[in-house]
Amino acid sequence: MSDEYNNTNEEMENGSLNENQNENKETRQEPGEIPTPENPCYARSYKKEEAGSDDMKIEEPKMEEQKQEEKKEYQPYQFSAPNQPQQPKKKKQSSGLAKKLGMTAAVAAVFGLVAGGVFLGVNYVGNEVVRPEKVQIDNTPVTDGKTVEGADAINNIETTGNTVADVAKNVMPSIVAITGISIQEIPNYFGFGVQAQTVPSSGSGIIVGQNDEELLIATNNHVVADTESITVCFTNQDGTAASTGENNLEDTAATDENSTDLEAGTAVEAQIKGTDADNDLAVIAVKIADIPADVLSQIKVATIGSSDDMIIGEQVVAIGNALGYGQSVTSGYVSALNKRVSSDNIDSTFIQTDAAINPGNSGGALLNMKGELVGINSSKIASNEVEGMGFAIPISRAEPILDNLMSKKTRSKVEDENKAAYLGITCKNVTAEASQMYNMPTGVFVDSVVEDGPAEEAGIQAGDIIRKIDGTSISTNEGLIEQLQYYEAGEEIDFVVSRANGGEYKEETITVELGAKKDAPSTSGNPILGNR
Template identity: 55%
Template sequence: MDDERRWNSAPQYEKTVEDSNVPPSYAHYHMHQGTTTQNSGTSDKRVTPGKQKPQNRLGTTIGLAVVFGLVAGIVFQGVNLAAGFITDTTQTDTVQEQIDTAQLVTEASADSGTGQEDTAATGTAGSVASVARAAMPTVVAITSVSIQEIPYYFGFGFSSRSTQQYSSEGSGSGIIVGENDDELLIATNNHVVSGATTLSVCFMGDDVVSAEQEAAETASDSTGDVNVEDAVSAKIKGTDETNDLAVIAVAKSDIPADTLSSIKIAQLDTSDDLDVGEQVVAIGNALGYGQSVTSGWISALNRTISTDDTTGSGLIQTDAAINPGNSGGALLNMKGEVIGINSAKFASNAVEGMGYAIPISKAQPILEELMSRQTRDKVDSSEASYLGITPVDLSSETMEMFDMPVGVFVSEVSEGEAAANAGIQKGDIITGFDGQAVTGRDDLESKMVYYAAGETVDVTISRAEDGQYEEQTVQVTLGKRPKSGYGD
């Protein structure tokens, strides 16, 4: 059977099947069974009763055998060819499918050369370059301008005294973490925006250096609007000085249409399951020159450091270069997901490769609370609010000795002013203002500049009761700051 199949070509298969018109497989055996029956019947009819001729019978038998053998062979061959044609068609389809799959693998690994390199080629999706391409549209450059006042002495000796104002520019980074109907919401570090009179944001591809210069030139604008070429104005939505976090908002209407279509919202991952040795990528506005990308590894977890501004705990340590201007930028895993917010670098001639980031799992709930807050503008000085207290910062030694909470110590309360009317007493410690944590006098003052006289806010205080500080919240209707007044 196999030999017969090999001797025939494909066109013969088709012709035989059409001519025989015999169903496959069972037709061969039907003809085989019919051969014996018809052979016997034909022999009986051809022999005259009583006059049998052995030679004629033998010749007839041989002839019939040849005829039926030819018929059986033709049918047999047709059946085999038909079955072979069907089988070959099925096998051809299967092989074609396998080839297609193999072709896809070949195309994916065509540049790799060997099978061992196929894994590396597939892993290209997690390369530093691909992470950068995916994440750079989510990272922005932030320029802050603050107005500083310094004593200015002139004349002979120190007989006369005044203050001189000068502007100070700072660079930082931010991560686009959300939006609402009107605003784009950006996470950053509190120390990037603290004390800023104006804020501007540059997106991917913008000329950050030129934008910084223009922002500095508009620092005297009382409205804080610094919408210039390649930069849009931003406003502080909320801050958390304790955790060095802040959220700023940019009006969507201020963003050019082509820029708005190209920026992305960052994907936030969890930082709870990080391992030392994982590769990471840091993206930020290093040295104020615009976005730059560095890569390294997670060196340690749960680190605690102290800086001039704050003390951070539970931080991620990495050897990815984090330079001035990177603060507030993204620390990403190799999937392009944010696992941390770059915060600080240990700077020393004897130390290299020690940067720190706030874990995103710690930052996320704080950012969500700040994102939900109302975006406020700084109020005009004529509407400045006033508490009517004398605030004092507490030293860390004092707080530790008397087990005091972090906040502003109230050393005096003015009669008839907002604080006294709300029940705040001398010796209380203000720990929160309108739902925001308060860490010190400057922090409280920086928050109050967004609230006008006459507004009612919740103020959280801690009061000593039987040697222990207990927290409570009071509602305060803010008063108007007197022209000669000092303090809060």
């Protein structure tokens, strides 16, 4: 029976399919009428637009009923599991999270590729395009893109192409190391009186000129002030000491004329030519005859530039005898111009730079990238809260002062007590604070004058403020004593003093013939009053 059933079923299905295919070929079938209780949605019937044979019509509901009846006959031989109600498929909750994670991973991958490309690009630009071998500043104007030639280029920053190494190599032979020896009195260890000891100090200098007999070196006043002797060591292009012997500045600081190191040229003795305490400038001189020929051939005079043409952000190079260990080079940028700073009774304007300026660099050179001298290193602010604040005296302000100091007669301290001079006054300092408070100029305030002394006879009065001696600015009592040690009794020198007149201070020039210290009152204790 099973075979008959299957055959019958196949014949009916094949017949139905064939008839349907024939009808589809003859004409397009359209769905029947809207489903009704008599004609439910699952009972599909078709009708042709044109009337045809009734044999061609097949009623599917009847066929379905016939199939159901046949299946009932074979029900005992079939296993039928109860039909479970069809549940709607649930969407996997993890699918949304998976999509989000996938999107995140995709974005991260894209970002990584982009970041990697940018990093490689920056490295390429840094290593290949922007090579730090030469610092070059374009000298063409931005507006028209034309090259500026001839005199028109003066108003523009010039192209130098120099590196820090180039500047250092070219300028190093113009820089010197200065060692000063001063005498300090300290309390005796056992408490009986005082004892004197020599104290060395280190600084730097720049060769700025020469005459027939001398090599002239610019430095700071505080480098050479209160020194008993000064020695200078010259420098080669490679920064080493220019010498025909061993370099030992401390050993060659003595005044012994037979010093082996001095003869070898390791260090040459120098004399103070002039100082300006108000501007912290000084010029010292070295006799050309004292410089060995091989050393003299290696040194040269520095090229003077203009600090007026400098701009903030311009690269500069500082060279000096840092910590007394020999010449060293640092570089940085111009942080500020015309920076007003007050220090040690000096109130002036400076070039501020972040190039390292350490103790021993005082008097050294601040250079532009053309190797020109644009400043004289003077000081720095040292504090735990401060970093990279060094100051240099602008060369445009220093140059006329240096020219005046270089024109002075080179003097040595008077060692013969019979020729030593004295002025005959008592005095005190006018500090910057006192100057601002009482509206009076800085200098040396004359507290009293010795009766019938050189100062009184010349016309100096109590209350006067001494500003200059023989063209050299004076700001402290110690500075006045220092200057007087270079003059002999009987010499006439000019003193510039400020005198109160009607509530205002007016400057006067008074010529004083210095007296002999041996004739001064026995109670005098320094060159101002008399005997030491």
